[in-house]
Amino acid sequence: MSEFLHRLPEFLGNHPFLAMAFFGVLLALIANESTRWFRGYKELTPAELTRLINGENALVVDVSSASDYEKGHVPTARNVAMSQFDPEHKDLAKVKDKPVAVICRSGQTSAGAAARLAKAGFTRVYTLAGGTAAWQAADLPLHKGRR
Template identity: 75%
Template sequence: MSEILQRLPEFLGNHPILSVAFFGLLFAVIASEAGRLFRGYKEVTPAELTKLINTENALVVDVSSQADFEKGHITGSRHVAMSQFDPENKELAKVKERPVAVVCRNGQTSAGAAARLVKAGFTKVHTLGGGTGAWVAADLPLVKGKK
């Protein structure tokens, strides 16, 4: 181990591009993990979401487009278009203490909605990692149609 530490300055001097790339990637990973830790909501798997729905009566809000929602959504989820998503809505305000899971088609859009819920004072906010695609990949059913 001590030999590696003795040769490290020589390696860094001989390979500046690799060194900068390594430290850049290291910083990016640390920043990403720190952001995940302090963002205020948790990303869950399909199994964890099923448990939340069954044991804690979680409200599932689907922020997919209307067309994607009609193609398939989680049973009991409520559709709210991202353009109309308002965490201050009086219906949402009634469930501030209940777990709320935000879902979208691929898991990207739901993060923005979840952040807005946390900012509005919701304490138990979750997103489905991978969206409804992960739900289907876990062999869980989707309901088609408007409701």
Template identity: 65%
Template sequence: MSEILQRLPEFIGNHPFLSFGFLGVLAAVIAGEFSRLTRGYKALTPAGLTQLINRDNALLIDVSSIQDYEKGHVPGARHVAMSQFDPESKDLAKARDLPVAIYCKTGQSAGTAAKRLKKAGFSKVYTLDGGLRTWVEAQLPLVKGRSAS
């Protein structure tokens, strides 16, 4: 180990771009992990979401577009468009102490909605990591149309 540390300055001097690239990647990984740990909500796998729904009777919200929702959604999910998503609404305020799981087609909008819920005081907020795509890849059931089952 001491030999590696002794030769490190020589390596950095001979390979500055590689060294700076490594530091950049390392900083990005650390920042990403720090962000994940401090965001306030937890990302679940499809299996984890299934357990949350079955064990804790979680409120499931789909923030996809209405067209995507009608093409297929997780059974029991309620549709709320991101443009109409309001964590302070009376309907959502009733679920403040319940687990709330949010998903969308890709997972991007769900993260934004989850942050808004945490900011509004919701204590148990979850997202489906990877969005509905991961649910479909796990070959879990979908419901088509407007009505949630």
């Protein structure tokens, strides 16, 4: 280890672009992980979401469009269009301490809704990593049509 530390300055001097690339990737990785750590919600796998629904009676909110929701959704999910999604709604305010999982078709839109819930003071906010597509890929049942 001592020899490594003695030769490190020489390596950095001989390969400045490689050293800058390494430190750039390292900083990006640290920034990404710290953002994930402090964002206020957690991503779940389909199996973890199933456990949360069955074990803790989680509220599942699907923010997909109505047509995507009707094509297939997680069995207990309630559809709320993203344009109408309001964390301050009186029905949602009742469940601030209950687990709330937000789902969309691909997992991208639900992240914004989850961040809004966390900012509004919800203590247990989750998203389904990969969205309904991941749920379907895990061979879990989808309900079709309106609830």
